[in-house]
Amino acid sequence: MSESDRPHLQGDDTPGHHGPSTDRRARIAGQVRRWCESSSIEGRHAPLSDAAAVALAAGRLDEPTRVVLANRRRAGRRLPALEGFGQLRLLSDEHDRLRARIAGQRPGASRLAVEYRANELARRLRVARQTVVHSPLHYAQGVRAVRRDRRDGLHLEIEQREALFAALQRTPTPLPVVPVEQARVALLGIAVDRVTRWSERTPLAETGRRVAERLARELPDGDDHFVDRYDTLLFLAGSLYDRIEASVAWRSAYFEVQRAQLDLPEEITQIAVDAVALRDLLDDLHTAIGTTPQARASLESRVAALEPVWDQILARVTALARIGDLLTRAEDHVHLARLAQRTANLDQRIDDLIGRSGARELSAENTDFVGDQLGVAAEPMVALRSALWTDIAELTAKE
Incomplete structure (x- = not known):
């Protein structure tokens, strides 16, 4: 997945810029906040990878399920893959919209057409659910295998897989055009x-x-738009995960210590845990404000008390964005270092080539001598070949 498919931050615009780090942090933090508050990210971007989608989906699951998913990831146990979990989200949303539309329609040809489309989407969702929940290639099947995976903390129960599929149906993705x-x-x-x-x-x-x-x-502005600020933030976090994971510099020996310090999938999951919890809490509070006006003041004070939590979650995503920005700069340096190493190797090869000039002169004289010998030997070889050709011609003529 190319770098251009990922959200472009202001800190990336000047790779050679070495201004104060506080300025760069402020620019990136401001841009992340603007994107989230406007529920849009400039440009069109690639969907999230399966790994990023699963890390975000884990934020909607309970702690035991998250632990099993983390254990499976560290053990290299893959999860079933679909055409893309972002596409699963779009299918689920469209199915929900059609079902709501059907509920408000009168019987007739128009309703039948909508029901046909809804049934087709339901069929596709059932196939996707079957793949994620019951894939025999990804989950233990025999009693002994299940017991072994349970003992090692690698087994997802059916209920946990169902919850995982439901969470993957909420994978953040741009609204379709x-x-x-x-x-x-x-x-x-x-x-x-x-x-x-x-x-x-x-x-x-x-x-x-x-x-x-x-x-x-x-x-239209040609930008990606999202359902709300939370989906925007989670999509941005997942995109930064993909960007960092795909970075050559991040995988190089230069950042071996930093890779050991940052459990990137776990960081994405914890961001999702906090963002989902905050959204659910605020939704409940706003619902309560609408249904119990007499408690409005008390409930609004609780809403205000949650504002710092949003700022803290934004700060975590901003920190990931700064890492992505620094890795972009680091990749420039890694590229230059490789060029310098290649140039040094070329210089050494040039020196070696020039240093062997004396040997080449002796070798040329020796090659000329061998060539003369071959030339002398070639004359009888031509005569022998001509004689052999004559003998073969006579032999075939007699047949």
Whole structure:
């Protein structure tokens, strides 16, 4: 997965910049906060890897299940893979929307069409659930194998796998661009182009320019948008996980100590644990505020008491973002170091090649002598080959 597929931070814009670290931290922290509060990240980005999705899904599970997942990861035990857990989220969301739509529709052809689509999505979700929950390739099947995995803390019970699948259905992913919006974008783009061209070099050129600018402002921003700030934060955390894990510098000997200090999957899981708990708490508090107005003041004070928790979670994701930024810079240095090493090797090879000039002169003289000998020997070889050809020709003619 390429670096360009991951959220681009302001700290990455100037790899050679060596300004105060506090300035860089402030820039990255500000950008992370803006992205989360606006529920959008600039540009379009690749979906999360399965490893990142599982680490985030673990944040929705209980502690015993998280421990088993961590043990399986350290033991190299893989989990079932689908086409992508982000795609699973989109399927689940669309199915939920269709079921809600069906509940509010009257019987008729339109409802039948929606039910057909909902049933197709339900079938695909059942297949995905079967793969994640009951895969014989990933979970122990025999009694002895199950007992051994339980003893080693590697066995996920059926209920735990069900909970894992439900958590993976909530994998953070950008909202899809619906076909209607895609058509609107295409039509607006055509309109902007035509208004600009038709009004060019005419008395209405200025008016055409203003109309084109107004239409251009109606075009979508082309950024990834999310359900809320929590999904934005979790997607960003998962993307940073993928970015760090894919870093050549991070896997190099330069950062061996740092790799030992940071359990990256566990850090992502703990961020998810806190973010999910905060979202659930705030949802419950806002629901309580709406249903019990007499306790509004007390409940709002509790909402305010939770604001520092959001800041702390943002700080953890910002710390990951700074690591990603530093690794980008480190990769530049690793690349330069490799170039320097390659240049040094070339210099050594050049020196060795020049130093062997005397040996080459002697070798050339020896090769010329051998060539002369072969030339002398070649003449009788030609004669022998000619004679052999004549004998073969005569032999075949007699047959």
